[in-house]
Structure formats: C-alpha cells, structure tokens
Amino acid sequence: MAVVSVKNLCVVYDGFEAIQDLSFSLEDGDYLCVVGENGSGKSTLIKTLLGLVKQNSGEIIYDNLKSAQIGYMPQQTAIQRDFPASVMEVVLTGCLKLNGRLPFFKKSVKELAKKNLEKVGALALADKCYGELSGGQQQRVLLARALCSTEKLLILDEPVANLDPKATNELYDLILKLNKEQKITVIMVSHDIRCAVLQASKVLHLDKTPVFFGTTSDYINSPEGRKFLGHEHCLCGGES
Ligand code: ADP
Numbered sequence: 001m002a003v004v005s006v007k008n009l010c011v012v013y014d015g016f017e018a019i020q021d022l023s024f025s026l027e028d029g030d031y032l033c034v035v036g037e038n039g040s041g042k043s044t045l046i047k048t049l050l051g052l053v054k055q056n057s058g059e060i061i062y063d064n065l066k067s068a069q070i071g072y073m074p075q076q077t078a079i080q081r082d083f084p085a086s087v088m089e090v091v092l093t094g095c096l097k098l099n100g101r102l103p104f105f106k107k108s109v110k111e112l113a114k115k116n117l118e119k120v121g122a123l124a125l126a127d128k129c130y131g132e133l134s135g136g137q138q139q140r141v142l143l144a145r146a147l148c149s150t151e152k153l154l155i156l157d158e159p160v161a162n163l164d165p166k167a168t169n170e171l172y173d174l175i176l177k178l179n180k181e182q183k184i185t186v187i188m189v190s191h192d193i194r195c196a197v198l199q200a201s202k203v204l205h206l207d208k209t210p211v212f213f214g215t216t217s218d219y220i221n222s223p224e225g226r227k228f229l230g231h232e233h234c235l236c237g238g239e240s
C-alpha cells in the first residue's frame with residue numbers, strides 16, 4: 001500500500017497554474033527527492049501535501065496517516081533564524097498537538113523532545129539559545145522538532161539552503177540514517193540536486209508538470225536526468 005498517492009493534482013494561484021496534472025505514489029520507506037528549477041512548483045507541492053494550500057483538482061490519498069502525523073521542516077527565513085527561544089522550547093513547539101491543551105508540557109512530551117534531539121545528535125544543545133547556534137545546528141534542531149510529529153513521514157523543503165558543505169553533508173547523512181534506520185519515508189525538496197539525488201531512492205523532477213518520476217538510477221540514466229545533473233560529479237562525502 002502506498003504511503004501517499006497523488007492523482008492528477010492541479011494547483012492554481014489566482015489564475016496562475018503552479019502544478020499541472022501531477023501523479024505519483026510512494027511506498028513505505030521511500031526517500032523522494034523533488035527537483036526542478038526555481039518556480040517549478042516544488043514548495044507548492046509540499047504545501048499541498050500538508051494541506052496548507054488547497055488543490056483545484058486531483059487528490060492526495062494518505063494510507064492511514066493524518067496530516068498531524070507528518071513531520072515538516074519548512075524552508076527557513078532570516079527571522080526564524082533569530083528566534084528568541086531555547087533549543088528545547090523550539091523542539092517542544094513540534095509537540096503541541098501531542099500535549100493537548102495543557103498550559104505546561106507533560107513529562108512524556110519532554111522525553112520525546114529529548115529523544116529526538118538525541119537522534120539528531122543535538123541533545124547537548126538543549127538549553128542553548130536557538131538564535132546562537134550555527135546554521136547546521138539549527139537545522140538539526142528543526143529536524144528534531146519535525147520528528148516529534150511523526151515516526152512515518154518526514155517532509156523537508158530545502159533543508160540545506162545556506163549551509164556550508166560540511167554541515168550540508170552532515171545533514172544529508174542524518175536524513176539518510178533516519179530513512180534507513182527508523183524506516184521513515186522522506187520527501188525532500190532540494191535544488192542542490194547532485195548530492196540530494198544520489199541519496200534518494202526516487203526522484204520527482206517537476207516543471208509544473210512531472211518531467212520525470214522514477215528511481216534514482218533510472219533518473220541518472222534518463223535524458224532529463226543527464227541534462228539536469230550535467231556532467232559534474234557529486235562532491236559530497238555522503239553514501240550514495
Ligand atoms: P519552487 O518551490 O519550485 O521554487 P513554488 O512552488 O514556490 O516554486 O512556486 C511556483 C510558482 O507559483 C512560482 O511561479 C511562484 O511565483 C508562484 N507562487 C507560489 N506561491 C504563490 C502564492 N501564494 N500566490 C501566487 N503565486 C504563487
């Protein structure tokens with residue numbers, strides 16, 4: 001059974017068609033990399049998958065998964081980078097649904113936050129101020145936050161934007177580890193395509209409409225993949 005099936009999806013913003021007739025489905029444990037030029041509809045797809053943007057036609061079917069059970073790591077903005085809170089507080093904002101309406105955080109919820117900080121190798125940062133962390137550390141914290149909402153599906157929009165090559169590789173390795181070891185299905189948007197694509201099991205190349213959807217090895221050998229990836233070699237140290 002597919003974790004998520006997208007069928008004939010169309011998304012229009014005020015008369016502007018951002019996604020046209022998109023269909024694909026993912027199996028449990030897949031790692032999908034969504035690639036495409038700027039403005040090709042990648043973030044729109046992510047927001048539609050999360051229910052933040054409404055489609056005009058087509059459907060998205062999740063297997064036994066509510067949108068609250070999806071871990072989401074949004075594209076970061078400068079303001080969010082200076083967020084005045086402790087690391088623990090930032091991670092706990094990913095647990096609001098679990099905590100119900102209580103005015104304090106339950107012990108079990110704090111334990112979950114700690115467990116996920118540990119998973120991303122950032123437990124030692126728990127009491128630090130989020131705004132004082134490096135970009136790579138901040139992304140790890142946001143990943144821990146996203147993990148608090150899911151053990152099944154993680155959606156990441158440009159998680160390595162603005163990171164240096166070392167932090168980029170570390171974050172990719174971490175995402176791959178979560179996918180392989182925790183069996184979390186991953187959907188990741190990246191314009192850093194060479195490295196991202198080589199870690200993923202499947203590729204969706206978007207240009208409003210799907211240019212390619214299939215396995216990574218088929219993509220690398222396809223005319224679309226060759227053209228998009230160019231002849232450059234992957235400079236990342238990550239597993240491929
Ligand atoms: P990508 O993430 O691939 O760069 P987006 O999904 O953000 O692309 O955007 C796809 C297209 O839709 C772009 O042309 C963008 O300008 C347009 N767009 C995105 N969000 C909105 C919006 N809220 N209202 C109107 N147009 C939008």
Ligand code: MG
Pocket residue numbers: 042043044075
């Ligand atoms: Mg985008």
